[in-house]
Amino acid sequence: MSEQYDRYLEEHEQDHLEALFELLRIPSASALPERQADVRRAAEWVAKRLRALGVPEVELLETERNPVVFGHWHVDDHQPTALIYGHYDVQPPDPLELWETPPFEPAVRNGRIYARGASDDKGNLFAALCGVEALVRTRGKPPINLKFFFEGEEEIGSPSLGPVIRANREKLACDFVISADGGMYGPEQPSVTLSTKGLCACQVNVRTASTDLHSGQYGAVIANAVQTLAQLAATFHTPDGKVAVDGFYDKVRELTPEERAEIAAVPFDEREYLDSVGARALWGEPGYSPLERAWARPTLDLNGIWGGFQGEGVKTVTPCEAHLKITCRLVPDQEPEEILRLIEQHVARHAPPWAEVTVERFPGSARPFAIRRDHPALQAARAVLRDLYGKEPLAIRLGGTLPVAEVFQRELGADMVFFAWGMPDSRVHAPNESYRLEDFRRMTRAYCRYLTALARA
Amino acid sequence: MSEQYDRYLEEHEQDHLEALFELLRIPSASALPERQADVRRAAEWVAKRLRALGVPEVELLETERNPVVFGHWHVDDHQPTALIYGHYDVQPPDPLELWETPPFEPAVRNGRIYARGASDDKGNLFAALCGVEALVRTRGKPPINLKFFFEGEEEIGSPSLGPVIRANREKLACDFVISADGGMYGPEQPSVTLSTKGLCACQVNVRTASTDLHSGQYGAVIANAVQTLAQLAATFHTPDGKVAVDGFYDKVRELTPEERAEIAAVPFDEREYLDSVGARALWGEPGYSPLERAWARPTLDLNGIWGGFQGEGVKTVTPCEAHLKITCRLVPDQEPEEILRLIEQHVARHAPPWAEVTVERFPGSARPFAIRRDHPALQAARAVLRDLYGKEPLAIRLGGTLPVAEVFQRELGADMVFFAWGMPDSRVHAPNESYRLEDFRRMTRAYCRYLTALARA
Known part of the structure; x- marks a missing residue:
């Protein structure tokens, strides 16, 4: 036949x-x-x-x-x-x-x-x-x-x-x-x-003044938006690579021993993998193998950041605004809208009193x-x-x-x-x-x- | 006469x-x-x-x-x-x-x-x-x-x-x-x-891979340069606004009681000051008045930050490089070149093993x-x-x-x-x-x- x-x-x-x-x-x-x-x-x-x-x-x-x-x-x-x-x-x-x-x-x-x-x-x-x-x-x-x-x-x-x-x-x-x-x-x-994996996306915006300021006159007295955002951006992960947003992992289906064995059976050459992207070392959530992380663990990714002076050389400015792009890759049974809500709560909890901090949700969520x-x-x-x-x-x-x-x-x-x-x-x-x-x-x-x-x- | x-x-x-x-x-x-x-x-x-x-x-x-x-x-x-x-x-x-x-x-x-x-x-x-x-x-x-x-x-x-x-x-x-x-x-x-005040300037550069990567494929496994830089940028200050670079204040001449009285005699209207720059609250090193900070305390200012995607909407990228501009305003008897050396030491101490982190000094230092x-x-x-x-x-x-x-x-x-x-x-x-x-x-x-x-x- x-x-x-x-x-x-x-x-x-x-x-x-x-x-x-x-x-x-x-x-x-x-x-x-x-x-x-x-x-x-x-x-x-x-x-x-x-x-x-x-x-x-x-x-x-x-x-x-x-x-x-x-x-x-x-x-x-x-x-x-x-x-x-x-x-x-x-x-x-x-x-x-x-x-x-x-x-x-x-x-x-x-x-x-x-x-x-x-x-x-x-x-x-x-x-x-x-x-x-x-x-x-x-x-x-x-x-x-x-x-x-x-x-x-x-x-x-x-x-x-x-x-x-x-x-x-x-x-x-x-x-x-x-x-x-x-x-x-x-x-x-x-x-x-x-x-x-699923996806959700947002942008965090920080404002600390109405205009960029002279760092000599104001740097010691008025908050710096870039510094404020960097400190906020640093709160999204623990130093060892876990997502530090409260509740982020609550709905994640844990891998079964059978699934972990299945993933472990997939060949993975660390040296070759690192060389293929020009990286020095692997990174990521502790307690999981690289393939487990890539395939079955959710992430919160900082896709871009900007604020203040980006040209050649020196500009002695205290920036008044800064921005951060975030996407999350989600695994069953995380819900994109719920994760965005958790991010908003996290930002609200970590936003300092001297800054106006907003979270802008983007369309295009996927389960x-x-x-x-x-x-x-x-x-x-x-x-x-x-x-x-x-x-x-x-x-x-x-x-x-x-x-x-x-x-x-x-x-x-x-x-x-x-x-x-x-x-x-x-x-x-x-x-x-x-x-x-x-x-x-x-x-x-x-x-x-x-x-x-x-x-x- | x-x-x-x-x-x-x-x-x-x-x-x-x-x-x-x-x-x-x-x-x-x-x-x-x-x-x-x-x-x-x-x-x-x-x-x-x-x-x-x-x-x-x-x-x-x-x-x-x-x-x-x-x-x-x-x-x-x-x-x-x-x-x-x-x-x-x-x-x-x-x-x-x-x-x-x-x-x-x-x-x-x-x-x-x-x-x-x-x-x-x-x-x-x-x-x-x-x-x-x-x-x-x-x-x-x-x-x-x-x-x-x-x-x-x-x-x-x-x-x-x-x-x-x-x-x-x-x-x-x-x-x-x-x-x-x-x-x-x-x-x-x-x-x-x-x-x-004196001045010194440098730029911190972070690289985690040879090219920007797909956040779905790599975000859980390869370090993100924006996240790495944000976490590094957050180490330069304590949460309450002191510079956290070891030795930064070592050479600073402390204000005498006479000098503090002299500065206190200068009129300073906080509300008017905040309104003039559109800020919500004052910020800065604890233990000093705003004018003391502006006039007689050194600062480390993040003048700009950038890395990854900065356009409209969403791009699911794991950025491979990110950059930070820093200037310091110095007071007697801080030496610009010594402060740059302390910053380099700080960066070396806080740079994670998965990233290539460099500090680029800029000319134009002033005592x-x-x-x-x-x-x-x-x-x-x-x-x-x-x-x-x-x-x-x-x-x-x-x-x-x-x-x-x-x-x-x-x-x-x-x-x-x-x-x-x-x-x-x-x-x-x-x-x-x-x-x-x-x-x-x-x-x-x-x-x-x-x-x-x-x-x-």
């Missing part, structure tokens, strides 16, 4: 790559207003492809900006329904001068496809479609019920995602979500993703996401990867934030299985983004096996 | 103002390369004026940039020699659009002369010369030996001052220096200046200056002011730094008596700088009395 779809994929690889290159040539950068027509063109291209594939229901779900390409192929009431998620928009390509070949003229060299979106997410999205195609062409129809949901706003933070899902709850109902956006631990190391390790769709993914690579997949977690997983979970009650082939060296969001041909082949074949494995007997 | 020079000054006031306006029309802004010819023109104007006054020896002492106008009138071996200091260069006039009348077209309104340099320092310098002139025209010669030293680089930090004094030690030898650059406590409140309260030339100034205003002069100190006083003290062993009429509302260095006609009159008369009082019987 598997030989059939593998042979189909082999025979049609050239056609598939040519079709992918068509999609990659459309500069659908959602952040650029001048590319709105191209973004829509990419949506229409994907919709047309779904129709060509034989998907009976295909439509564009309109949003305030870019449409969601939706498709539905119901094959059997007895079978589960999977919704395949991906996005057809891409990051802007600049800085253009750093690209070896133009970002929207896909080129193959060294066994890789180079283009903006080659990996994130057109390459991955299209590989999933090729897998479905191979199943359909060799068996007549998919082995389970499929829904397709390809958005065009992922690279601008998916502002329409929640609204469009809420407005189409019944249409989108499914048993679980398969994300064709995501990655593997490494080229020869498959993995499944158990969780992603953390986690999938049960015994979820059948995750187990199936694991088995397919084990079979395909001939080795056990790692169970990994993402320190980053992918709000979509949590949104589907919250709005549809459907857990997400990440099943995609982004690689650590794909250079997504950067010049010379690429996708290994080998990974494209693996992903198409993996989707055939995975969708087949998800079918009930 | 005094009536003679007062009458002379009254009769010649119009001539004197016209001459001053000539000098004010020369745009001798030493910071502007395109004004170098005007700076020299101002030097030549002042030299010509000294010659017209009858000063026997007048010359330009050349430096690497702008000449010092030097004059010498020896009258009697039995008399002391005073060197009168001032400067003929001015600050640049911008922003021009904020001037009510053009900066280099002097205008009189509301009893004030408006022009760049009207107070700082052409008006004060020229008033001193008018005083000398009145003495000379009514008595034939000055009552004491006089040297004149008018530089053209004060507004760019007097870089040639030390070298030109060292190269002309014998020529410049004197018993004390009278500065025609300086100010009074208020329009109706005369004062003598007992001290000015603090103080004059003995029983110095005869200071006592004479006090008596003249008491007589002229009919009230006791305040003994004040400057929180700011005037390196010239310390340079004369160090290079010539000559103490400086500030005897000039800048006022808190003169708007020096700002648009609409002005000099009260009343102060011009007072200063000319004060110089007649002061030089006379300095003569030995």
